[in-house]
Amino acid sequence: MTAFLLAGAQFDPVFGEPESNRATTEDWIRRAARAGARLVVLPEACVSGYVFDDRAEALRYAEEVPDGPSVTLWSALCRELDLYVVAGIVERRGEQVFNAAVLVGPEGWLGTFHKAHLWNDEKELFDPNTEGFPVVETELGRIGIGICYDAWFPETFRTAALAGADLLALPANWVPVPGQPETVPTMAAMLCMTGAHSNHFYVAGISRTGIERGQPFIGRSLIVGPDGWPLAGPVSGESEELLLAEVDLVGTREQRWGNPFNQPVLDRRPDLYRSDPAQKPAD
């Protein structure tokens, strides 16, 4: 039996209240464990809050990984409850500060991802990713990580898939996208769905709700199966929600990689692709 219950906790962290937010993550992890979950994905920057005034403020709320209080707490919970957590965290490393996500399991800290695509003024707040897209082998399967705006880049999904990921866990703080019609899923949801479909793997895009320092967040978290269709969500944009979906990362590998209908990883033509650094085209 390789199937298990994957959970996502969509909630509303409070800026400047790390102790209280940390306790909130414990509540959600325990709630997911009671529901039977073996892996819990939490939103981006879910302990510190997200809308920093400047780099100095981001550094002030940043924590060390794995020795800071959040990873210490999550490690203890994973050990006690025999589960895994992927959570967004602002990481301090010397004088560097990263918009990061960690993977923690019963054996403790397992890996860190630094947001690869820094959105908007994040470029002034955070240091850039220089370590790529780690994929960590666990008893549940191989877990890759992205954060929020990373989903806007199909290279995120593809790079993780080519590194063997069965799942991309995507802590997010999705914001409204201009022009979103009422009649179609959010762009973030469609990016997760097409990312899953074009890589035949699972995607868990877990976002937050609420408004922080004037910035609204849209929730709408979802867990997507390897065919690209949602297994849970997209949930409400307003309320805190626990998403639950049965997934099978290891047991579906053969079927996912042997799909007779289409095979958008194996059918790739990398000899024909360009991946130049982008240049603004001359008019």
Next chain:
Amino acid sequence: MTAFLLAGAQFDPVFGEPESNRATTEDWIRRAARAGARLVVLPEACVSGYVFDDRAEALRYAEEVPDGPSVTLWSALCRELDLYVVAGIVERRGEQVFNAAVLVGPEGWLGTFHKAHLWNDEKELFDPNTEGFPVVETELGRIGIGICYDAWFPETFRTAALAGADLLALPANWVPVPGQPETVPTMAAMLCMTGAHSNHFYVAGISRTGIERGQPFIGRSLIVGPDGWPLAGPVSGESEELLLAEVDLVGTREQRWGNPFNQPVLDRRPDLYRSDPAQKPAD
């Protein structure tokens, strides 16, 4: 004034009736011209039909480019009506046969694209693309081309965008995808929408309807703006349709490449990406 009307003709070619199908393309092109269109996109393999028994049959229905009857007709129409056509065609080149699409304008044949990702048993029918993704400069803007299953590969959109395309024209014969829920757009539509959004360019995915030798096609054509939202369609899956949308390939360049909200071409991190030939992961 660089804005113009882009048309897509969703119709139902009849297998084995190339003369009649060719006349049908003329009808649609004239109808689009009467509506004021300057560029008309037609479906994949829209003169020959698509469901070939074997390679020999595909070769029998294939035409030379640009000297065969279809490109000759489309060139004459483009000259007479002062417009451009992108159309799917089965191309014969010596003993080679390609699932191709051509770009034709008032000045005649301008370019050919060979489907880069061959779907299902197409690998036994058609020769592989060895020429990549051409992007052709026209007075309307820079036009890139993909065909149907190419949309399943985000590298198609990205490669065209990095080569300067303002529009990806995508003749298609979309088929039902297993598990499609009623409540979300088709996977094909979402791939076009996320492809447009993640590259800040236009996408015209123009599909066919009907059933050919037992294979149903889903229609659902759409024209997508550079923000990722549909400008026309997705239309019905049942009926023939003329899609029309005002687009501005050249005039929106500055805005598309200077979007303050997100910039998923310029914000790329190619130094972090993998593009290995895919390998089925060991269990």
